[in-house]
Amino acid sequence: LSQTFDLIVLPGGLPGADHLANDDRVIALLQQQAEHERLTAAICAAPKVLVKEGVVKDKTITGYPGAISLTESDQVTLTELAVCEDGLGVTSRGPGTAMDFALMLIERLEGKGARDPVELPLKRYRLNGPAKRSRAPRPAGPGVVQKLSTVGTSCLSARCTNMPAT
Secondary structure, eight states, X not given: OOOOOSEEEEOOOTXXXXXXXXXXXXXXXXXXXXXXXXXXXXXXXXXXXXXXXXXXXXXXXXXXXXXXXXXXXXXXXEOOOSEEEETTEEEEOSGGGHHHHHHHHHHHXXXXXXXXXXXXXXXXXXXXXXXXXXSOOOOOOHHHHHHHHXXXXXXXXXXXXTOOOO
């Protein structure tokens, strides 16, 4: 566990989130991530792992309704936002918010300039209508595509090289 990651993402679902919370290797990675002030993210039931380990203590988070117990929730502020970012943590509610979660992670790792070329071809509509742009977006370059492929190859963590620390 001597590697440092730009981002560690915990996938959701039960009992998977419980297994992650009870895995010493995962806990060590999360602690190391926090010590190095690097991003952590979790979706669905997995934010409970971040709460258990104190990674998001005194932060605002979201997660699947009911996944975080009342005794755990006194450490955090829970919100019903689809995606919530607070400091070095990004959390999301569940399967229906996975696309927004993924796009936020792209933005946090590479910036809005990398998010737009990925999001716009998806023809998504935002709650306040379609995204407005004054010019057509440029296609994502090979570097962004390579980095996104690297991120997508692992459910637990991804090492994204040549990216500035956030």
